[in-house]
Structure formats: C-alpha cells, structure tokens
Amino acid sequence: MAESVKVLPEDIQQLIDVYEWDMRTREGVQRFRELKAKSLPTVALDGDLMYESQIPMQEELAEEIRLRYHQKNMDGNHAS
Amino acid sequence: MPGNQKIQRYIYKTSGVCPAEIHLRVHEEILEDLCFVGGGCPGNSILVSRLLKGRCLPEIPELLRGIDCRQGTSCPDQLEQALTGIQNGTLQPADTFRTDVDTRKLDRVCLIGDLAGNSLALVDLLESAAGTAPDAFYCLGNLTGNSPQNEEVIRILKKKGVQAIQGEADWQYVQGTTPADWPKMSWKTRDYLTRVPQLLRFDLAGKKAIAFYGKYLQDLEGYSDYDPYSLELNMICGLSNFMQDESVFPALEAMTPQFDADLILFGQAGKWGHWHIGGKDIVAVGPAWDGHRLYFCLLNADGGTVQLKTTRLKPKREICPAK
Numbered sequence: 559m560a561e562s563v564k565v566l567p568e569d570i571q572q573l574i575d576v577y578e579w580d581m582r583t584r585e586g587v588q589r590f591r592e593l594k595a596k597s598l599p600t601v602a603l604d605g606d607l608m609y610e611s612q613i614p615m616q617e618e619l620a621e622e623i624r625l626r627y628h629q630k631n632m633d634g635n636h637a638s
Numbered sequence: 639m640p641g642n643q644k645i646q647r648y649i650y651k652t653s654g655v656c657p658a659e660i661h662l663r664v665h666e667e668i669l670e671d672l673c674f675v676g677g678g679c680p681g682n683s684i685l686v687s688r689l690l691k692g693r694c695l696p697e698i699p700e701l702l703r704g705i706d707c708r709q710g711t712s713c714p715d716q717l718e719q720a721l722t723g724i725q726n727g728t729l730q731p732a733d734t735f736r737t738d739v740d741t742r743k744l745d746r747v748c749l750i751g752d753l754a755g756n757s758l759a760l761v762d763l764l765e766s767a768a769g770t771a772p773d774a775f776y777c778l779g780n781l782t783g784n785s786p787q788n789e790e791v792i793r794i795l796k797k798k799g800v801q802a803i804q805g806e807a808d809w810q811y812v813q814g815t816t817p818a819d820w821p822k823m824s825w826k827t828r829d830y831l832t833r834v835p836q837l838l839r840f841d842l843a844g845k846k847a848i849a850f851y852g853k854y855l856q857d858l859e860g861y862s863d864y865d866p867y868s869l870e871l872n873m874i875c876g877l878s879n880f881m882q883d884e885s886v887f888p889a890l891e892a893m894t895p896q897f898d899a900d901l902i903l904f905g906q907a908g909k910w911g912h913w914h915i916g917g918k919d920i921v922a923v924g925p926a927w928d929g930h931r932l933y934f935c936l937l938n939a940d941g942g943t944v945q946l947k948t949t950r951l952k953p954k955r956e957i958c959p960a961k
Contacts, residue, residue, distance in 0.1 A: 583863040597888035
C-alpha cells in the first residue's frame with residue numbers, strides 16, 4: 559500500500575506529507591485504532607480512513623488528493 | 639563494560655535516523671551480532687552487520703566516525719554512539735522479559751488462570767484436574783493478589799510442580815509496588831516470583847506455543863516491538879484488546895503470518911475464550927474462581943487441531959474470595 563503512495567506523480571508528492579506506520583509496533587497499533595480502521599492495508603487522508611484492504615488506482619488516489627487540496631485552498635481563500 | 643562471560647544483548651534507541659533501534663549482541667568485547675530494526679534499508683544494514691561482526695569493539699568506532707546522512711547523524715553515527723555507550727557502561731544490557739522454555743514433550747496441558755492468591759481454589763482445582771492426567775499444569779497468573787493466602791499459593795505451586803507464569807500483580811510484588819493495604823510478602827516468596835518466567839515457550843503436539851499474562855510486559859523497561867514474540871503481544875494486548883474487539887479481527891488475521899507462535903495463551907482477558915484466526919490458535923485463560931465456580935481447562939492438540947475443554951466445578955469447601 560505504501561508503494562502506491564510513493565509512486566504518485568511528482569506534482570502530487572509536492573502536495574502531501576506521507577506518514578507510514580508499522581503495524582508491528584505499539585505506535586502503529588495506536589494509530590490504527592485512532593483511525594478506527596479494521597483491516598490492512600489502510601490509507602487515510604487528512605486522518606480520514608479512505609482505503610481499507612484495497613490498493614487504490616493511482617489516478618483515483620491522485621484525484622482524491624487534488625480534490626482535498628483544492629477544497630483546502632478554497633476554504634483558505636474564503637477565510638481570507 | 640560488564641566483565642562476565644555471557645553474551646550480552648543491548649538495544650540502542652536511535653535518534654534522527656530511519657531504524658528505530660539498533661540491537662547488538664556482544665561477547666567479551668567482540669561484536670557477535672548487529673541488527674538495525676524498525677526501518678531503513680535492510681540490505682545496507684545486513685551488509686554493515688556482516689562487515690562488523692566478529693570485530694573487537696574498540697576498533698569499530700573509527701570506521702563509523704564522520705559519516706553524515708541527515709540531521710547531522712547517520713546509522714553509522716548512531717551505531718558509534720551505541721558502541722561507546724556499551725564500552726563506557728552508559729548503555730546497559732537489555733533485559734525485557736524473562737522467557738523460559740518447557741522442553742517436555744507435551745500433548746495435554748492443564749491451564750489454570752488468575753488465582754489472585756486463592757490457595758483453597760488452587761487445592762480444589764489441582765485435585766480435580768489431576769484426574770484428567772495432563773502432561774503439565776500451567777498457571778498463567780496472577781498467582782498472587784490482595785489475599786492473605788499468597789504464601790500458601792506459592793508453596794502449593796512449588797510442591798505440586800506447577801509451571802507458573804508471572805502475572806501483573808506478581809510483578810508488582812516483585813517491584814514492591816503493590817497497594818499499601820495488600821498483605822506483605824516474605825523475601826523467599828518474592829524471590830520465587832522474581833524468577834517465575836514472564837513468558838513461557840512450549841510445544842504442544844508439534845505446535846509452537848507461548849503463554850503470558852498480559853499487557854504489563856509491554857510496559858517493562860527495555861521492551862522492544864521487535865523482540866521475539868513482541869508482535870504476538872502487541873496484536874493480542876494492543877490491537878485486539880485481548881480479543882474483545884472483533885472489528886479488528888481482519889487486521890489481526892493479516893498480521894498472523896508474521897507470528898512466530900502457532901498457539902498463543904494469555905491470562906488478562908478475565909474470561910475464557912478460544913479463537914482460530916489465520917491458522918493460529920489464540921486462547922484466553924479465564925480466572926480460576928468467579929465467586930461461584932472453579933474453572934480449569936485441558937488443552938490438547940490431537941490430530942493437529944487445538945482443542946480446549948473447560949471444566950466448571952462446584953467447590954468442595956467454602957472458598958474465601960480474595961479481597
């Protein structure tokens with residue numbers, strides 16, 4: 559699953575910070591439970607559980623990230 | 639640097655590099671083994687390990703010095719700090735939890751759960767369970783509790799040859815951290831509890847099994863997520879909340895191929911249970927006495943299938959519950 563994130567196009571990589579948790583560790587387990595995830599592997603975006611037990615298509619994941627980025631920027635513009 | 643003859647194991651918590659820890663084994667100032675764990679490039683770390691294994695500790699630091707990777711440090715730099723710590727004594731040998739191995743050939747094991755210092759319950763259980771002719775008796779702790787019968791429980795366990803496993807209350811007695819109103823314990827009993835294993839390894843009809851009490855092991859000083867059987871502990875105690883959270887069972891199943899053990903017994907759940915997940919058997923060993931009935935369980939693995947037969951008994955005499 560981590561690979562599907564790592565191979566995203568460069569323009570997408572510049573929009574995101576990627577954190578990977580090792581499920582063998584207590585820290586990974588804690589994060590898994592915080593996200594209320596149920597299965598592995600899991601991808602969350604901005605703390606929202608997005609993909610469980612499935613590896614998203616690169617285009618699908620990239621589109622979701624772009625959408626969230628634009629929504630945030632829109633919110634930012636409105637706020638200003 | 640400790641001057642004894644045995645191999646010492648060290649765990650160095652890194653800072654600013656990918657691997658979270660460096661595990662080292664040292665014998666008489668010779669680096670016997672080296673492993674970067676928790677991240678980083680496994681190929682490079684294996685190479686570094688192979689190149690440094692067998693070298694004398696004092697000659698290694700100059701090979702590592704001045705190598706920068708990021709944030710002003712690197713894996714070699716962290717390794718140098720670990721070796722310096724070992725040599726000047728600031729890094730102490732790792733001592734996580736005590737593990738014993740029962741090497742007997744076992745097909746049937748009688749399990750007794752949390753006794754909480756109830757010697758009358760123990761006597762009744764052992765008398766009744768003897769009829770099932772197990773190859774071994776295991777008591778998964780707590781052996782002791784807020785009970786005036788603690789010393790008697792330990793005396794019976796020793797006399798009857800019951801393999802005990804240290805529970806959290808037992809550990810608190812060892813550490814001297816039990817609540818102030820709990821009965822005092824003799825030095826001899828406390829010494830016995832100190833030497834009781836915190837994790838027991840055994841084979842049941844060819845199945846690799848481990849038994850432990852519960853979560854307190856994760857809180858022991860030096861506990862590493864990458865130690866043997868830590869994965870099983872983290873999954874049982876942390877992920878599944880002692881198998882009480884069924885929603886995470888799919889994730890648990892995904893992790894089971896990495897388990898070392900085929901059969902995992904634990905005592906902290908507070909009730910009996912048996913799950914077969916991802917080809918692994920997970921058994922919760924419930925309390926010995928619930929205030930009304932006594933419980934023990936016969937575990938066997940006939941034909942490769944783990945079976946658990948729990949027996950509920952009416953006590954032969956009045957059982958005084960632990961406070």
